[in-house]
Amino acid sequence: MDDLYREIIIEHYKNPGYKGHLEPHDYAFEDSNPLCGDHIEITLRVGADGKVAEAAFDGHGCAISQASADLLIESIIGQPLEDVKQLNKQHILDLLGIDLGPVRLKCALLSLKVLKAGLYGMGEAPDSLVE
Amino acid sequence: MPINPQQVRAQFPTLQREVRPGIPLTYLDSTATSQKPLAVLQAMDDYYRHSNANIHRGVHTLAEEATALYEDARAKIARFIHAPSARQVIFTRNTTESINLVAYTWARANLQAGDLVILTEMEHHSNLVPWHILQAERGIRLEFIPVTENGTLDLEAYRALLQQSPKLVSFTHMSNVLGSITPAAEMIGLAHQAGARVLLDGAQSVPHFPTDVQALDVDFLAFSAHKMCGPTGIGVLYGKADLLEAMPPFLGGGDMIKEVKLRSFRANSIPHKFEAGTPAIAEAIGFGAACDFLTSIGMDAVAAHEHEITAYALERLEEIPGLAVFGRENPHRGGVAAFTLQGIHPHDVAQILDSDGIAVRAGHHCAQPLHEKFGIPATTRASFYLYSTKEEVDKLVDGIYKVKTYFG
Numbered sequence: 001m002d003d004l005y006r007e008i009i010i011e012h013y014k015n016p017g018y019k020g021h022l023e024p025h026d027y028a029f030e031d032s033n034p035l036c037g038d039h040i041e042i043t044l045r046v047g048a049d050g051k052v053a054e055a056a057f058d059g060h061g062c063a064i065s066q067a068s069a070d071l072l073i074e075s076i077i078g079q080p081l082e083d084v085k086q087l088n089k090q091h092i093l094d095l096l097g098i099d100l101g102p103v104r105l106k107c108a109l110l111s112l113k114v115l116k117a118g119l120y121g122m123g124e125a126p127d128s129l130v131e
Numbered sequence: 132m133p134i135n136p137q138q139v140r141a142q143f144p145t146l147q148r149e150v151r152p153g154i155p156l157t158y159l160d161s162t163a164t165s166q167k168p169l170a171v172l173q174a175m176d177d178y179y180r181h182s183n184a185n186i187h188r189g190v191h192t193l194a195e196e197a198t199a200l201y202e203d204a205r206a207k208i209a210r211f212i213h214a215p216s217a218r219q220v221i222f223t224r225n226t227t228e229s230i231n232l233v234a235y236t237w238a239r240a241n242l243q244a245g246d247l248v249i250l251t252e253m254e255h256h257s258n259l260v261p262w263h264i265l266q267a268e269r270g271i272r273l274e275f276i277p278v279t280e281n282g283t284l285d286l287e288a289y290r291a292l293l294q295q296s297p298k299l300v301s302f303t304h305m306s307n308v309l310g311s312i313t314p315a316a317e318m319i320g321l322a323h324q325a326g327a328r329v330l331l332d333g334a335q336s337v338p339h340f341p342t343d344v345q346a347l348d349v350d351f352l353a354f355s356a357h358k359m360c361g362p363t364g365i366g367v368l369y370g371k372a373d374l375l376e377a378m379p380p381f382l383g384g385g386d387m388i389k390e391v392k393l394r395s396f397r398a399n400s401i402p403h404k405f406e407a408g409t410p411a412i413a414e415a416i417g418f419g420a421a422c423d424f425l426t427s428i429g430m431d432a433v434a435a436h437e438h439e440i441t442a443y444a445l446e447r448l449e450e451i452p453g454l455a456v457f458g459r460e461n462p463h464r465g466g467v468a469a470f471t472l473q474g475i476h477p478h479d480v481a482q483i484l485d486s487d488g489i490a491v492r493a494g495h496h497c498a499q500p501l502h503e504k505f506g507i508p509a510t511t512r513a514s515f516y517l518y519s520t521k522e523e524v525d526k527l528v529d530g531i532y533k534v535k536t537y538f539g
Contacts, residue, residue: 005483005537037495037508060508062478107478
């Protein structure tokens with residue numbers, strides 16, 4: 001339990017560094033986890049160099065989903081868009097530094113699903129995007 | 132006789148286990164599914180060990196035994212709900228399938244475009260989506276009895292809706308989120324006066340207090356075994372005999388026929404007309420054993436025990452700063468306490484409680500519209516059954532204080 005709610009998760013949940021909504025933005029996407037009603041919106045600006053210049057997330061949900069979103073945004077700023085498109089489940093698990101069961105994994109991966117679906121211009125965010 | 136929880140608990144193997152070494156299970160999720168007593172496990176095991184055979188057509192000894200056990204289970208369930216006859220008890224997979232059976236057969240034979248079906252705002256998705264599908268397919272109209280702030284149904288609004296000559300009223304006897312027990316007998320009487328049929332979702336009521344379908348005068352009642360000490364994979368649709376006889380069959384196949392020609396068939400009589408293919412035989416037998424088990428304890432005693440535990444739980448939960456119980460003001464409630472904890476998501480609550488072996492539910496509990504109405508995306512739900520104890524409530528409260536320290 002102390003693992004699962006490592007200080008870093010509680011900290012990013014309570015004091016997120018990247019919560020908000022960018023206007024204007026180059027990409028925006030949002031989706032929900034129907035299981036628990038978690039909701040994430042991500043907005044993103046890309047620089048002339050094709051790298052993520054700025055990004056933010058908004059929404060509500062459990063500590064795992066919100067901390068994952070904050071950590072994810074932090075990790076992609078300054079990264080080439082093409083690299084961001086390749087991110088998968090392991091990236092989130094590395095950021096969180098913990099193992100998750102199948103139910104909580106959905107919470108953790110919601111932000112990455114939203115981000116990738118937005119970058120690929122997809123209408124909805126299928127689970128297969130982040131496997 | 133009042134329930135002795137320790138004697139009851141001794142009959143449930145899962146309640147003896149530890150979730151992790153040194154951490155016993157505190158099971159507060161019976162509204163999702165109940166645990167199973169030895170008598171049910173034994174009945175199913177005995178069937179597979181001694182009498183396993185397909186039912187109804189075989190003439191050999193095992194087939195005769197299996198058929199007798201299966202039909203005996205039906206009779207036990209009929210007695211449990213005070214049905215006039217066992218043939219009015221149709222086996223399905225679960226409450227959801229029972230509701231769908233009515234939607235796909237009775238409703239498609241009796242409802243036309245523009246016909247009104249009345250539901251409520253506190254329905255489980257299983258009593259919403261079948262009607263959404265029918266609305267899209269047939270153009271029926273749906274209206275909803277509002278839920279008031281205190282978790283009861285607005286009966287004045289219901290009376291007004293009944294003026295619009297509905298064909299069907301379909302509602303839950305007990306909300307799986309609010310725990311509200313609806314005044315079913317009164318509502319059924321009003322529906323009948325307005326010329327409507329009534330389908331009652333008994334998924335949460337039949338397991339928790341006595342049910343008498345004749346006293347209720349209900350047209351259809353849907354419920355599941357797994358929430359009442361029985362196995363998963365089996366449920367029941369009870370119906371009035373004349374309605375069931377007039378309804379077209381549901382699924383086609385073996386067992387539901389009297390005779391089949393290459394280009395036609397004649398449907399079997401009830402209940403078999405609605406039971407196509409080899410049914411869940413062991414599960415039906417387990418369901419019968421669950422009824423025997425609950426009857427031996429007494430449904431009045433079950434209800435009284437849950438009432439006592441729930442009253443204690445509500446009192447203790449309310450001590451906790453920042454905790455709000457959903458539908459707290461309603462005195463007519465079953466053993467359910469869904470709550471929010473200020474600033475902490477239900478998933479996090481449930482996860483931290485699990486570290487102490489406490490099993491609760493987090494989410495919208497398949498009642499998304501109800502949560503939306505109250506502007507709450509999700510709740511944490513603790514629910515109680517005949518084996519729940521005050522000590523378990525105390526553990527829950529201690530656990531919630533622990534959650535609060537994590538989120539400080």
